[in-house]
Amino acid sequence: MPTFSELGLSEPILRVLGDLGYDEPTPIQEQAIPVMLSNSDVIAQAQTGTGKTAAFALPIVQRLRDERVPQALILAPTRELAMQVAEAIYKYGKGRRISVAPVYGGQPIYRQLRALEQGVQVVVGTPGRIMDHMRRGTLVLDQISTVVLDEADEMLDMGFAEDIEFILQQTPQQRQTALFSATMPEAVQGLVQRYTRDAKRISIAAEQLATPRTRQTYYEVMPREKLDALCRILDVETPSSAIIFCRTRSEADALGESLQGRGYLSEVLHGDMSQAQRDRVMKRFREGQAELLVATDVAARGLDIPDVTHVINYDVPNDPEAYVHRIGRTGRAGRTGLAITLITPRERRMLQIIERASRSRIQRQKLPSLADVAARRREAFRDALREVLEQGDLDPYILMVEEMSEEHDAVDLAAAAFKLLLNEVEQGETITSVEGDAAGVEPGMQRLFLDVGRFDRIRPSDIVGAIANEVGLSGKSIGSIDIYDRFSFVEVPNEQAQKVLHILNGVSMRGKQVRVSIAKPKR
Known part of the structure; x- marks a missing residue:
């Protein structure tokens, strides 16, 4: 399978993809990106969730001129999809200060007017609101070089046929036109014949997706609440062996660090790790030294771990096939398994797409309370x-x-x-993170967080002994000690805090290496 670097993408974009943790192009990206970069028209038949946004967005970003005038227009059937596409283009254009304006109904029009007046390079919107701005004279399309019709069949089903044709007629005839559609009914074929020139046809066969005999549930949470929600779910489910999936390497690293900081026995697995590191992580996970494996899709390919009790989608996959592959990691060898997905309100549509493609019912659950x-x-x-x-x-x-x-x-x-x-x-019960209560700390003392607790058989004497033996601090100088299930707090004199932090990090207590950090005050 080719890599992104073999598709003709520029070095700055390849760096962005690397930072985002994109390892391999999907089939639609592999076929569409070179054609889009060659300025040919494209007719692509591919299901939603196959990675088609990057297939047209990456070439658009690469070919944009620095001039702040509308150069690319992307039409989408819904405001949710328009926002997702706009965010993707902004993300792919990181470093170039790409200007993108999402334009859709339901948002105060003055915001869109201000953005368009300041000058934008890419406009993403629904046909009705795009036409509104055209009639107002606030959106001029005479310098558009690329038009993308995203989910063309859905737009036509929603009655946008005349709007689309009106918009296309106001764009330059020498533009590049790309049409992406899950199906190719007669109405879509008519658009193709009238508004494309020598278009390259791409078809990605839809696979029959089968879900394993695993109970599937989801929780809807706000983005800022995802980590706390995950921790509550883990505390109620108490999985003995769970894989938590993230979209990118950077997200996996960040989540793994947060979970470790909260006292969970977790390891991280992604494509940036050496084989020796991967082997070491998998050994700890298989032997039960780590209960949680935070992984990316690519890193988890080919893993054969029969005893996984839970699969948790911390990030909703963009591909229904990826969802099925993920949840297939549990419920093996006749065992029962549980697949849990965290979604934000804006991701409901993606969940519905996954349900349709996988022909499965994903049950909504209420988030556990304290x-x-x-x-x-x-x-x-x-x-x-x-x-x-x-x-x-x-x-x-x-x-x-x-x-x-x-x-x-x-x-x-x-x-x-x-x-x-x-x-x-x-x-x-009231502690939901590694935060300590600064108000309760004795004057002259600093509160430290240790990622070991009662589940590690830690006692106050273990903490006092470690500080006394390793740091040389007398037991009388040590303040209050609070030990919880997965983590502990200890107070030490302010002037000794950095020394304790430096020396105690990595020290073994009850057979486990300890991570120590300054406890953050509660907000």
């Missing part, structure tokens, strides 16, 4: 208690109970022990 998380922790505590009872070896503790039962009822003793053990869990 009370749900606390209840799940108590349930996990009960499960752990039953496991200890089954294992036996309780003689020393039975002796302690017998001694104390002379003064207290055995049921009261058990309740007191539960309260003592669960106290940390109850305190942890």
